[in-house]
Amino acid sequence: MSSPLKHWQAGLFRHETILLAVLLAEWLYFDSVGRRFGTLDNTFDILRHSSEIGLLALVMTPIMLTGGIDLSVGSLLGLCAILFGKLWRDAHFSPALAGVCTLGIGAMAGGLNAALITRLRLPPLIVTLGTYSLFRGLAEAITHGVDTFTDFPPSFLALGQERRGGLPTQAWIFFAAAIGIWLLVHRTVFGRSFRAIGYAPEGAHYAGLPVERRLAMAYVLAGVVAALAAIIYTARLGQAKADAGTGYELFAITAVVLGGTSIFGGAGSVHGTLLGVATIAVLSNGLVHTRQPREVAGMLTGALLLFALASGEVSKWLAKFRAHGHAAHPTPPLSAPDSP
């Protein structure tokens, strides 16, 4: 009856819409206040700097939809970066071959997380806290803490520093990954399974869903994408060090939660995550242009995260009140199939 109007109203108050409004407000503010902010060059800078964190946030989304978390992606980025460097410099692989091997290593690392979480039913928080330390530690040990890999060929560096087809090269990769993961989460049975597992892990098993396989897929994918991000990072900076990616998992999780994904699993979206990444990226870039110190960006991001969480709680509370109405008073039966 009143569905079309209510639908529209509901759309207005959805998390993603509010985030979009915040993003627009940010952009307008920085455009007016900062010099050089709204330029194409700067926008490309934003894209360049946010590709790696964006990739990590994208792949963190399916994991958090299952109710899990992966704190090790930043450390894995560091480990993959130096292994890539080592394969190229010491084993004399071509960048392409080194890249493929690095992706494989990322998959194996993700597989370690997956095995511990699915086979032994260990809590993802502690497992990935352990691998967070392990991966970073391996990176530091292999490089003896000081070794840096540089002098990559320009054809490789073009991946991170040049443009192709009008956009920074890594932006194409990022967009491709974004589309791929969006489709995975929103249009395939895998995404449906992730949500079901997040809402009801046992219920998903009773429904015949292959829970362990799906979870393993999410964590292995995270490993592969972290390796991809490591390659892009190395290309962008022109060097690979053991501390690559330090703190990136924090930003990835922030972007995902900002985008409306619940840490308990089930609820969330990839477009929300993309908005979250954009919000954080624009914020830190804009603050640089308005001559604010770097640290303010970090503080504001933290505050933004808390605000997003708190408002999420409030809206859940309101939704529970409305749902309680349905349960107590069952609605009349459908008379005829309605057209969409």
Place this chain on the structure above:
Amino acid sequence: MCKTRREESAVASVLPFSPAGALHRTEAKMPPLLQLSRISKSFGAVRALNEVSLSLEPGEVHALLGENGAGKSTLIKVITGAHTPDDGRIEIDGHPVGALSPARARALGIGCIYQQPALFPDLTVAENIALRLENASPARRVRWAARHAHAKELLHKLGAEIDPAAEVRQLSMPDQQLVEIACALGSGARIVIMDEPTASLTQKEQHLLFAVVRGLRAHGAGVIYISHRLEEIFALADRVTVLRDGASIGTNRIDEIHEASLIKMMVGREVATIYPPAESAPKDTVLNLRGLCSREGGVHGIDLEVQAGEIVGLAGLVGAGRTELARTLFGITPADAGEILLDGAPVCIRNPGDAIAHGIAYTPEDRRKHGVILEMPIAANISMAVHQTLFPGMWLRLDAERRLALDAIRDLGIRTTGPSAPAGSLSGGNQQKVALARWLATKPKLLILDEPTQGVDIGAKSEIHKIIRRLAAEGLAVLMISSDLPEILGMSDRIAVMRGGTIVTILDGKPDAHRVMAAALGQSAKEAA
């Protein structure tokens, strides 16, 4: 008889207050223990309680009856202080009490035994009892020996053989329920609320519970007893109040009313308690079990046959192994010995995926946790088990899913606003229909139903019964687990009775309740734990 009296006096010796306040009727009229006057409570736009009045006399067992969603839980939460009423007055012993909190309610002598034991799994039984009964003052020194002794005493007087040093996590559900009862007993509560207390108790524990209730009554405490089981209410209660849609329909003395009127008050209309009959004779054998064993599941030596078109009821007491058998058949706890034959061919079932592939479907006992996913839309729930067939490749086909959901809504009569409504917005009966729809979409040969009408109101129950009978008539083989004896007797073509993890007898024809119960109990009084 003797046993009951002994248990009653045993219970009485645990109660700290004197029997002076007991049966009351001859002296000057004492104020009721608890008087609720015109209590109203709303959540947002929903009126959960609408001017409900209830009184509880000392030494009375007052039954509270009502369909799901009638407001019983909300009323209980108001009494125990978990919710504050928007309107109305609460009086205890004739004195009005202001705002109640859980701590204050406890202090005023209100105790509640919930259906799901609210215990601490990582702590010992003794500590659980102590935390519930002691004063919540953080600076006090813990006296471990006294705690242990107190718990031991309470449990012993209850007749329960539970080690106070055991971790609650390791106790069975019935044992946990007994610990709950011990807490209520030890708290010296004078207003005791029991919310479906027999739901997971074995027969022996139910007798213990009834003795506890009678003992409480003999000592002047008042018991508010919530149950769906009319035979219990008629056995225990003095008065009964019926709630419907948040309002009190009426309070009657138990000897002045009969079952049909109660049901009519609950539902608001006459409901026939007849079960739909079998329409035709069963055909080929679909399921054949030979010597099936599962160590993990705790079942052994299962021999059973189920034919297409028949409903085989699986009866037995809690702990007999019925759900365990279902879980073995469905691959949750796979079998390690014996054979499962479907349509004559042996099959190997190691996980639910295998079971579904072979045409076995299972609607679990715990509907909210395993049966439907409350936060997801109805359509997503219904398609959950058929991803491979409905969505070949891996892409979701949302229009096909919606069509499937609409067909199910129409066929099963699910009351909802639409296929995209979350399953949590439905009543229990409609949620069960969604669970059924999910499994019917897999086009199974064998449908295993585990407590299909538990927590479902009377109107929806009879609809579900009709659906089950119709499914059988269409050629499905149905294995139905139920703790509701009339339901098993009314719906089954044959009844397999389980005890101690195996099938002890299979009864043909139309056996009576006594035969089934006798088989379920066996010769000795001890049940498998």
Place this chain on the structure above:
Amino acid sequence: MTERSSLQTVSKYFRELSVAAVLVVLLLVLAVAAPAFFDAQPLFSRLARDTPTLVAACGMTLVILCRQIDISIGSQFAVCGVCAGALAAGKEPAFVVCVAPLLIGAALGAFNGALVAGLRLPSIVVTLATMVMAREGLRWTQQGVFINLPDGLQWFGLAQRSGQCALIVFALLLLAAMAWAMKNLSAGRFIYAAGSDAEAARLAGLRPRLTTFLVFVLMGALTGLAALMNLVQSPQVDPKSGTGIELKAIAAAVVGGVAVSGGRGRLWGVFAGVLLLACVNPALTYLHVEAYWEKAIQGAIILLAVVADGLRSRKAREAS
């Protein structure tokens, strides 16, 4: 009968005993391969340097028992240390310098607690946010500048060895007091109850949300105390001090048998965990392994501990 009860005791304290066993083995290996490990001077130095970790681990144990986590204590530590250092450099009286970090830590903990217990936000994300905010805020104001401390502050004005002993003894007394309180004070049992089943705790009138809030406040205060104990050990305050202490504390707790699901674990086990982890790094040095392996080994130890737990509970599941 006695034989069965001693077997039961072993099973009950299995975790603590196995960690202690691993520690003993490690010490034996060191005694044989690198006896210089046990030289008094460096040993005392190391033990004193690790007392802040022990204090932090005690607090973290309570947080994990409540089924929460706090990864912001590293930043809290730095903030408290810098504030105390600034007060000391500003010639404030010793009393103020000692009490201020505890109060500041408690305030930071209260902020975490209010969000987690009050608004019911998940602690991993809340403390992630407060960690970043505190760290960046500190970096902004401090700009990485070290603060020079007045002479009288080092070792509380005592000689170095006495100061070290004082710190070690104090930390052990604190541990013993907390272990006693967790076992014998109602407040301690409330923490176990809140972590085991918060809803049951609420129904029993135990106020789990208030308990959780106070645990975060205590965590903050203990972090401030740890910062103070660290402060007196060197002539300067490094604004980057405390980095990684949250991981060490969590690792020690997990190794020591505290369950991430809340409600189970003992402080004595955490003590064994702290000792074990504290020995790893110097053991590497004395066994001529590069110090850069420390993080990897720490991570591996965490994983081994949880894997052991996982295998044990899988065996228990299959047996039942």
